[in-house]
Amino acid sequence: QVRLVESGGGLVQPGGSLRLSCAASGSIFEINAMGWYRQAPGKERELVATITGRGTTNFADSVKGRFTISRDFAKDTVTLQMNSLKPEDTAVYYCNAKVQTGLWVSPNDYWGQGTQVTVSS
Numbered sequence: 001q002v003r004l005v006e007s008g009g010g011l012v013q014p015g016g017s018l019r020l021s022c023a024a025s026g027s028i029f030e031i032n033a034m035g036w037y038r039q040a041p042g043k044e045r046e047l048v049a050t051i052t053g054r055g056t057t058n059f060a061d062s063v064k065g066r067f068t069i070s071r072d073f074a075k076d077t078v079t080l081q082m083n084s085l086k087p088e089d090t091a092v093y094y095c096n097a098k099v100q101t102g103l104w105v106s107p108n109d110y111w112g113q114g115t116q117v118t119v120s121s
Contacts (some may be wrong), residue, residue: 009115022095
């Protein structure tokens with residue numbers, strides 16, 4: 001089993017910044033990719049940003065130019081830096097990791113419990 005623990009959520013004013021971190025632990029052989037998804041009330045969960053072990057990144061159009069993602073897979077962590085936050089960024093943010101738990105095991109998806117981000121004045 002793999003556990004993901006998020007930190008850094010909270011309340012921030014529009015235009016402010018917030019940094020989310022996610023640490024993975026457990027039966028980790030290799031992390032192929034990590035990223036963040038979010039879900040607002042009444043909406044579907046959507047991709048925010050992902051990063052692969054090779055450093056390839058992918059961002060939702062709504063956050064391009066405002067959010068950055070970085071990783072240190074040697075430490076099994078990923079960080080999402082959120083700048084110029086807007087009220088529409090308010091959501092529960094979930095960490096995701098594609099983890100290979102053994103040499104002969106295909107990667108599987110794992111999820112954190114979620115952390116609340118609220119952007120409001």
